[in-house]
Amino acid sequence: MKSETGLKTASDLNDKDEPIYQALMTAIVEHQLPPGSKLPEEALSEVFGVSRTGIRKVLQRLAAVQMITLTPKRGAQVATPTVEEAQDIFHTRCLLECANLADVLARCQPPHLAALEKLIRQEQQAHDAHDGAAAIRLSAAFHIQLQAISGNQVLTEMVTRLSQRSSLVVAAYGSPWKQGCRCDDHDQLLILLRERALVPLTDALRQHFDHIVASLRFERSGETLPDFARLFAGKGVE
Structure with missing residues (x-):
């Protein structure tokens, strides 16, 4: 089922996708992935050992709860609240x-x-x-x-x-x-x-x-590309 925004909800995630969603959510909440961090599908697909389709579903779910933003041509980034x-x-x-x-x-x-x-x-x-x-x-x-x-x-x-x-x-x-x-x-x-x-x-x-x-200082962070291999070592799907 999709949310009212048209983005996929948690029920769309299968058994392989859910741990990836939780790993990314934890990394964002605990500031391991700061606001503005780029989340390229290819890099995440390689780290977690799943298809880009699976990563895309996870990113859509994170966007639905406003933890990341999905922008045409720019891809996914950890959200930076105004x-x-x-x-x-x-x-x-x-x-x-x-x-x-x-x-x-x-x-x-x-x-x-x-x-x-x-x-x-x-x-x-x-x-x-x-x-x-x-x-x-x-x-x-x-x-x-x-x-x-x-x-x-x-x-x-x-x-x-x-x-x-x-x-x-x-x-x-x-x-x-x-x-x-x-x-x-x-x-x-x-x-x-x-x-x-x-x-x-x-x-x-x-x-x-x-x-x-x-x-709070209300100063923005810049865009970064984190070391996904270090952050999510050992969390790939078997």
């Missing part, structure tokens, strides 16, 4: 995630708190180890898991997609990843969640997004 789009992504996340906190608090149980605390510990360990990719992944996982407590699967899926696009924004306009990012914000959110303090929790989450947006 300044307005970048601001809208975080503004929308703030609206959705803050509005959902009442439902989160209504359903929150001790196992939820323990799971969030574990994510925060892992995120801090990633920062301590200067593991930027893991820190990015765990930060997004904290927000997604927090919203998932509400039981609203539609909203959680929306937050997941927006978190993926947020990673593009940070890659395009944020300072290079380094130790000492504001990961302590998540600790504060967890404290307020334990206290079941809706208004302070909402204010803290809103400020968290304000901090992120304030740190």
